[in-house]
Amino acid sequence: MRAFIFPGQGSQAVGMGKALAESSSTAREVFQEVDHALEQNLFKLMCEGPEDELTLTENAQPAIMANAIATLRVMEKEGGKSLEDLCTYVAGHSLGEYTALCAAGAFDLTTTAQLLKLRGQSMQKAVPVGEGGMAALLGADKKKASSLANSAAQGDVCTIANDNDPTQVVISGHMAAIERAIALVKEHEIKRGILLPVSAPFHCSLMQPAAEAMEEALDEANILPPSVPLFANVTADMVSDTDEIRRLLVDQVTGTVRWRESVINLSEAGVEQFVEFGGKVLGGMVKRINKEVETKSLISRDDIDSFLASI
Known part of the structure; x- marks a missing residue:
């Protein structure tokens, strides 16, 4: 049994998608549709940069999805098979959940691009730059990270944003609390705390204004039942019902x-096999969670050809 998985923010890089587009009209059509949906030349930014502009949340989110x-x-075109022929479930990390739903036909590509553009803009607007932050805790499990976050909060917001794998948890909240948490890692038997280069504190209660913006947009969006079930971020469980998908995507902004899990x-x-599209970060997390499963990362045309030859 196979799951297709889709990466979140941080997977962007200047040059992404360029070689694939040069070798495939199918890829070029995807990038052209996203550009048209957003009324911007996002693919040119993906290919040429500048990096700081590509890294902006409102650009990085639709770019990672498009790639x-x-x-x-x-x-699918080269293999002559649809997604449901090749996998049983889909999942995505944060914005990757939208990609997973697009892949499974719940959203069309134009809608997905527009929702992610809005999501990025809303997240950026929710908290003034510098007031919020995030930190990766290395050598921390969920229990240690939760204890640290509670100690560091001191009246501010400081909470677990991403429970990534048994050795890495990300916390999010007010910058002062995040800095306190980094200073306290040793006291909580955590190897290291690293301040992340992000412009907003994602997946915490400070993102409530963004959640409200997404709720309004998702209420108007057309969502179809996905062709295979999604394992949702905030429940770690499968979902196919469109009303529940809509609700969970809103909850995901602050959850x-x-x-x-x-x-x-x-x-x-x-x-037994996890196949990551357009990135290679999730595969490493998957192996740290379960060494017994197989992981594959599909980025280049060679990766695609190799995967198709193996199935």
């Missing part, structure tokens, strides 16, 4: 990304 969907579409639950559901 992953282009990779998937090339694979914890329960990636570690999602992978455990996917494994228990029978998944």
Whole structure:
């Protein structure tokens, strides 16, 4: 049994998608549709930069999605099979959840691009730059991270944003609390705390204004039942009902990304192979969660050809 998984923010890089577009009209069509949907030349930014502009949340989110969907579409066309022929479940990390839903036909590509553009803009506007932050806790499990966050809060917001794998948890909240948390890591038997280069504190209660903006947009969006079930970030469980998908996407803006539990639950559901599209970060997390499963990362045309030859 196989799951297709889709990366979150941080997977962007100048040059992303360029080689794939040069070798495939299918990929070029995806990038052109996203550019048209957003009324901007996002693909040129993806290919040429500048990096600081590509890294902006409102650009990075639709860019990462477009790159992953282009990779998937090339694979489907080259393989002559649809997603549901090749996998049993989909999942995505944070914004990757939108990509997963697009891949499974719940959203069309134009809607996905527009929702992610709005999501990025709303998240950026929710908290003034410098007031919020995030930190990766290395050598921390969820229990240690939760204890640290509670100690560091001191009246501010400081909470678990991403439970990524048994060795890495990300916290989010007011910058003062995040800085206190980094200073306290040793007291909580955590190896290291690293301040992340992000412009907003994602997946915490400070993102409530963004959640409200997404609720309004998702109420108007057309959502179809996905062709295969999604394992959702905030529940770490499968969902196919469109009303529940809509609700969970709103909850996800302020809620914890329960990636570690999602992978455990996917494994228990029978998944033995995880295939990541357009990135290679999630595969490493998956292996740290469950060493027994197989992981593949599809980025280049060679990766796609190799995967198709193996199935």
